[in-house]
Amino acid sequence: MAIRWFLLLSLVTASAFVTATGLTDGLRGDVPLNQEPPAPTLLNQENLDIRRVRSFAMQPPTIPHKIDGYQLDINANRCMFCHARTRIEDSKAIPVSATHYMDRDGTIRGDLSPRRYFCTMCHVPQANLKPPVDNTYQDFDTLRKQDSDRAAPGNKSGSK
Amino acid sequence: MRKLLHRYWVVFNRPSIHLSLGFLTVGGFLAGIIFWGGFNTGLELTNTETFCVSCHEMRDNVFQELQTTIHFTNRSGVRATCPDCHVPHEWTHKIARKMQASKEVWGAIFGTINTPEKFESKRLELAQHEWARLKANDSLECRNCHDLQFMDFTRQSPRAANAHSTFLETGQRTCIDCHMGIAHRLPDMAASSP
Numbered sequence: 001m002a003i004r005w006f007l008l009l010s011l012v013t014a015s016a017f018v019t020a021t022g023l024t025d026g027l028r029g030d031v032p033l034n035q036e037p038p039a040p041t042l043l044n045q046e047n048l049d050i051r052r053v054r055s056f057a058m059q060p061p062t063i064p065h066k067i068d069g070y071q072l073d074i075n076a077n078r079c080m081f082c083h084a085r086t087r088i089e090d091s092k093a094i095p096v097s098a099t100h101y102m103d104r105d106g107t108i109r110g111d112l113s114p115r116r117y118f119c120t121m122c123h124v125p126q127a128n129l130k131p132p133v134d135n136t137y138q139d140f141d142t143l144r145k146q147d148s149d150r151a152a153p154g155n156k157s158g159s160k
Numbered sequence: 161m162r163k164l165l166h167r168y169w170v171v172f173n174r175p176s177i178h179l180s181l182g183f184l185t186v187g188g189f190l191a192g193i194i195f196w197g198g199f200n201t202g203l204e205l206t207n208t209e210t211f212c213v214s215c216h217e218m219r220d221n222v223f224q225e226l227q228t229t230i231h232f233t234n235r236s237g238v239r240a241t242c243p244d245c246h247v248p249h250e251w252t253h254k255i256a257r258k259m260q261a262s263k264e265v266w267g268a269i270f271g272t273i274n275t276p277e278k279f280e281s282k283r284l285e286l287a288q289h290e291w292a293r294l295k296a297n298d299s300l301e302c303r304n305c306h307d308l309q310f311m312d313f314t315r316q317s318p319r320a321a322n323a324h325s326t327f328l329e330t331g332q333r334t335c336i337d338c339h340m341g342i343a344h345r346l347p348d349m350a351a352s353s354p
Contacts, residue, residue: 065317065319066317069228071341075349076341076349078346091323
């Protein structure tokens with residue numbers, strides 16, 4: 001019983017502290033931690049079919065089309081209806097890479113490796129929205145260009 | 161047997177004695193309206209979503225799945241009900257489908273898919289029936305609403321426009337070939353051969 005009171009008290013104190021200091025979290029927006037923000041409106045996924053540049057060599061490519069209602073479960077993998085090795089002649093889609101048929105021992109299997117089955121664990125559709133937190137990430141090419149520009153300030157074209 | 165038939169023919173062929181010609185024609189006409197109208201009303205009654213989901217097999221399985229799809233809820237509020245996709249709209253085919261559906265009454269009485277597990281184990285077979293039906297009639301029930309002639313490819317995504325102009329317009333494929341699982345969950349696709 002005492003523990004319960006203690007927990008309740010600490011919760012009240014904590015929430016009072018949070019409210020008093022106006023502590024917020026960038027991802028949550030301008031809403032104190034002890035309050036529930038209104039749910040953001042759903043966004044239409046980008047459907048341009050134009051492949052985006054990868055920010056780094058090993059980045060899983062983003063999905064340049066809508067995947068609303070695509071079934072991805074034990075029964076069916078809707079992505080593989082087009083992206084499977086055997087389907088690309090008709091679909092003109094990009095086949096999933098050979099690494100996706102490889103299990104953790106490096107053996108190439110006939111079918112998708114189970115650890116690669118759930119496409120959306122790595123590949124995500126895009127939407128036009130403002131990121132809730134700033135991101136200062138720069139890819140390798142940008143850094144290298146900056147470097148060579150510093151070394152030869154007169155050369156604006158950034159020779160290699 | 162021949163004698164019996166002959167007796168009926170004599171009765172059928174003889175002019176009536178007590179009933180007037182007017183009574184027989186007008187009465188026959190009215191009875192025709194009542195019977196035919198009644199039949200059609202009954203038929204239409206079984207052609208509603210309310211009737212379909214009055215069976216718990218439909219209500220708990222396929223109807224639940226439909227509700228998450230674009231054919232149930234969408235931005236403009238136009239929706240398809242069960243018979244829109246599963247019963248042909250044209251009379252002859254509708255009657256043929258209705259006679260086939262008598263097997264579903266049998267299934268409902270004897271409980272062939274009365275648990276989620278039984279339904280799941282039959283899902284592939286049931287789906288294959290519908291795929292075969294829609295392939296055979298060139299996706300007629302899709303085309304009752306989605307008419308290729310009025311499809312504006314410029315309003316479609318490049319991917320969709322490409323697929324529709326290469327495969328649908330040339331008649332190489334029909335709607336269901338690509339859009340299987342559009343209104344319900346797919347069965348085990350590894351076991352089926354699409």
